[in-house]
Amino acid sequence: MGNACIGLLNHKFFILYLFYVVNFCSQVTGPFLMLFCYGERDSDDGSDNESFGMFTLLVFYPNEFISLALATALMLGIGFMLVYQIVILLMNKTTMEVSLDPKSSPFRHKGIVHNIRMIFGDRVCYWFSPFHDPFPDMKLVAFTPSERQLMQFGVPVKDRNSGRHGLDYIQCIIPTVRSV
Known part of the structure; x- marks a missing residue:
């Protein structure tokens, strides 16, 4: 069972930790999503119609691709854990009390x-x-x-x-x- 040591005294800090991690990962992932949705701005004529895909990111910017992949995976995984912690907080329980x-x-x-x-x-x-x-x-x-x-x-x-x-x-x- 995961999170077995989250009790009454550290429940606030665990939820805040999850919130801050999801917030940071969304700040890393957000600009890449904007880049994929709106494309790369062309410096010559100012048009926004160039597409910028995952393959382009992987070939020309491999470090940024790894950062995007890690941030997205962490944001999704820890985001689900944050939602679960908020749900059991609203039910007046901690992670150990859920199994009772x-x-x-x-x-x-x-x-x-x-x-x-x-x-x-x-x-x-x-x-x-x-x-x-x-x-x-x-x-x-x-x-x-x-x-x-x-x-x-x-x-x-x-x-x-x-x-x-x-x-x-x-x-x-x-x-x-x-x-x-």
Whole structure:
């Protein structure tokens, strides 16, 4: 199973990583698509009717052809993964939670907006920033930073207020448990 280590704490950053990779690959692929659609501009008379195909690109510009092929393959593959991650984000799940039995799953769909705010945080201006952690917005402030670090490594820590174990942070060991 791929992406098994994507839990609640790093789901935002994984989605942003996929978004930035697809964005970069589309910026590499975009000019080539424009070149194929509109042709090469002739420098003599300014006409746009010359065709520019894949064979011409392969013969005269082999490095650019390899860049186009790699960028297109990455854009398609990672683009499908990005769409999948967005769909399961809207369903209030992570990649590990998708494989659980839906009847015995403790997770409830709380609405699309609430699901997005739980992963990306309450401040919309920070949603696309990889430097702002939505950690305080996830209702996880009952634990000290050292307890949070222990939980990231899979050590369950008991919450002093509710008595529950802080399993929200265990990634790669058991599925992420969110507040119900």
